[in-house]
Amino acid sequence: MTPNPPPLADALGRWRTRLLYTLLLLAVLGSLCALLLWHWGVALVGGSRPLLAALQTALFLVFAGVAWWLAVARPFARLPIDAPAAESGAGAAQLQALQHERDKRAEQLNAMLQMNRTMRDKLARLGAEQQLALRARDALLGATQDPLILTDGGGVVLGVSPAAATALRRAREDLVGKRFEDVVPLFQSGVDAYENHPLPRFLAGVLESRSGIPQIQQAVLLTADREPVTVFVTAGAILDGAGQVIGSTVRFARVESAAAEPTAVPTLSLADAEIGSWAAKLLSREPFERRVEDLIADSHNTGAQHMLLYLRVDDLERINDQAGYWAGEQALWHAAKNFSLALVDAGTGYRCTNNRFATLLIGCDETRALAVAERIRSHAENNELVWEGKRFPCTFSIAVLPVDRDTPKLSELLGAAETLLSEARRRGGNCVLHKIPDEAVKTRQRDDQTWLDWLLPRLDNGRAHLISQETHSLAQPPLKPLLEFFIRVEDDDGVWLEPGHYLPAIERLRQSHRLDLWSLQHLLEALSRDMKLFETHGLASLNLAPQTLLDDGFAEQAFETLAGSMVPAERLCFEIDEAFALSQSSVVQRFMERLRPLGLRFALDRCHTTTGITQLRRLPIDYMKIHPQITRNIEDDALDRTHLEWICQAAHLLGRKTVAINIESPAALALLRGAGVDYVQGSAVNKMGPVMT
CATH class of the missing domain: 3.30.450.20 (PAS domain)
Known part of the structure; x- marks a missing residue:
């Protein structure tokens, strides 16, 4: 066992300690020799003091040299050989230990970093899943028809x-x-x-x-x-x-009471409530018209005056064209929000059609009604729609009309409101009008009546025609194609006009049922002349105007016409616009229930809102025709493809068939088939069907 070094050597090192000891020994020996020479040296040198000092110095140097060689020179001569070797061995061991410790710490740090990355990725996935779950929850709540x-x-x-x-x-x-x-x-x-x-x-x-x-x-x-x-x-x-x-x-x-008597007071129809939370106080057209008729009767009996505010969303078509149908849907919700917020408690709000809102101010004079209308207009003007970082005006044109003794009936009141809205549109929209210019009345009446006088004779003299277009199956193997029929009317120059030219005027005059009844009768005549057509085609469909469904007698006339035809009703289909079905679901449901016993099929046309899916749960719909705005960009837009797939999956779960319309690109057929579309209609598969009258 090696003895522990003395404390001084441990503090100064061995060679420094030896040097110190040597210097002390030298000092002691020098002092001793000096005393001896002083005592005996004077006699030896004959009393010469310089000689004595020289002898003392020489003796000191001899002792100093011996001490230097023993304590310093000899150890230093051995130092380059022994010390570096010892220190090199100890340093290498220490360096190796440090490197091992460093590697160990590096492994621990890498493990902690990997654990951190794993935890961060897991948290990101959990956050994404949570957001997806919240969006799915909100989408399901928004789509459900139930409270x-x-x-x-x-x-x-x-x-x-x-x-x-x-x-x-x-x-x-x-x-x-x-x-x-x-x-x-x-x-x-x-x-x-x-x-x-x-x-x-x-x-x-x-x-x-x-x-x-x-x-x-x-x-x-x-x-x-x-x-x-x-x-x-x-x-x-x-x-x-x-x-x-x-x-x-x-x-x-x-809870509906079977013994309850009908009441004219507008009640809430949950089936008609599909516009969203900000339109929670907006009722549909049916209770609106009942309430207006009650107020007209009240004014005739008591002389009381009420006010009607009838609104149109000015920029809906422009928003649809510039930003797409999603922006158009958001614009409707935004308009409902602005209307509800600005209306406050002034009166009951209604959503009459897709882009028409109304409110009735009970016992109100014109001055206050104009103030309420201006408040609604100003609020909408100052609260633009923000869509994908862009701002879009979403203003109202507002017609203000009295409901008093001079109000003849509902149709004329709404006709006057539409005349005011047309004048407002001519002025650029975003305005409140309450007086109809005489020229506007004459022009409007002349235009509408002119179209009706133009149309009715053509229905009887052979200048109105039905043309057809096939709808092809995407199934493998394909099913029989379907046929849709369209009306075209010859103008004086021989051009066949589409309904878009004359139908708005006919609907304003509430005469569209005459046009649709003519189309149904001539369709049945054409099919009865060629019954073999159903050997190659599944069924024939006809699109009905929304105003036709509001006519009280059309359902009965259609029932009698279908029942008296040799064409089986189960091979026929009526198409109804989705926007009208959403706003007038109770009207549509009654119409379908009246004709469904004959076996007639029904299709929901131009579907593009997710709320349209909820109608499938309640309305007896067989086909769902998807709006072309959804299918137009499916080759490039992943969101549109996902939307299309979701609609098809929901429709199939309920046993309905889906139809993509206005398809012009053959390249889109594979994508439509992959999304689950059952039928496709458009120039990509057929430009003109086999029947034309």
């Missing part, structure tokens, strides 16, 4: 369907994030003074039951307008894979 509310496990509202917002008469933004009991006041049904009998802990009991079996309760729902509505409330808990309650769904269904 549906979704809550979390604590009873806080997470999502609200448009129909539920309509039932509560509140915007969805006012409901989400609040407790169910605070925003959905429910009271016990069948008791006097229901306000004093709230429904105790209904949703809390559902959540605490930990059962997915729905619970049904009849209750009184108090809307934001303080209107009591008797409803069936169906609530069920949502359970995860472990059986834990994570939320609930709550549905409402109005």
Whole structure:
């Protein structure tokens, strides 16, 4: 065992310690020799002091030289050989240890960085999945026709369907994030003074039951307008894979009394409520027309004056052309939002058609009505639509008309409103008009009546024709093609005019049913002359004008015409525009129910909104004809392809067939087949069908 070095050697090093010891020894020996020479040296040198000093110096130098060689020179001579070798071995070992430690730390750091990247990627995926789930939830709530509310496990509202917002008469933004009991006041049904009998802990009991079996309760729902509505409330808990309650769904269904007498007061039709949360207070055209007729009768009986505000969205066509159909859909929602916000509590709001809104101001004079109209116009002007970073004006033209003793009937009132809107359009839109210029009245009446006088004789003298176009199957093997028939009317110069030239005027005069009835009769005559046509074709279809469906007698006339024909009704199909079906779903449903017993088929035409899918659940639709704006860019636009695939999947789940129309590119056929489209119509497959009258 090697002894530990002394503390001084440990502090100064061995060679420094030896040097110090040597110097001390030299000093001691020199001092001793100096004393001896001083004592005996004087006698030896004969008393010569210089000689004595020289001897002392020489003796000191001898001792110093010996000490230097022993303590310094000899150790230093051995130092380059021994010390570097020892120090080199120790340094190499220490360096190797440091390198090993560095490698170990580097491996630990890389492992931590990899773990960090993995966690970051996982968080990104979870975030993306969460956003996708939220978008899917909102899309499903927006598409459902039912009044549906979704809550979390604590009873806080997470999502609200448009129909539920309509039932509560509140915007969805006012409901989400609040407790169910605070925003959905429910009271016990069948008791006097229901306000004093709230429904105790209904949703809390559902959540605490930990059962997915729905619970049904009849209750009184108090809307934001303080209107009591008797409803069936169906609530069920949502359970995860472990059986834990994570939320609930709550549905409402109005309790209809079979003994209730018809009332003229406009009531909310949940089936007509499809415009969204900001249009939660907007009713459809049917209750609007009932209410106007009631006010006309009231004015004739009592002399009271009311006011009608009739609005048109000015820039809808331009937005559709410049930014596409998605922007057009957003523009409608944006217009409904502006209208609802600016209307406040001035009156009840209505959505009459796709781009027509209205409100009725009860017991209001013209001055106040003009002020309300200007407030609505100004609000829309100052709140433009923002779409993909671009701003689009989304203004209103507003017609202000009195409902008083001088108002003859509904059709003339709406005709006057349309005349004002036409004049507003001529002036560039974004204005409020309440007086019809005499020239505008004469021009409008002359134009509309001129078209009607032009059309009716041509229907009887052989100058109106039906042409056809085939719709081909994309299935393998292909099914029989379908036939769609169109009306064309000869002008004086021999040009065959499409309905777009004369149909708007005919609809304003409420005479479109005459044109559609003529088309149906002549279609049946043409088919009865060539019944073998159905051996090669599946069915024949005819498009009906929206105004025709509003005619009270057309359904009965069509029923009698079909029943008296030898052409089987199950080989015929009526096409109805999707926008009209959305805004007038109750009218369309009654029309279909009247003719469906004959076996007649129905198609929803020009579908391009996701809300159109909800009509498939309730209306007896056999075919869904997809708007060409969706299919126009499917070769380049992934969003359009995804939208098309979603529509086809939803339609197929409900047993409906899909048709892509106005297809001009043969290259699009493979994409349409891959998206799940059943039939295709357009010049890419057929320009002219086999039948022309």
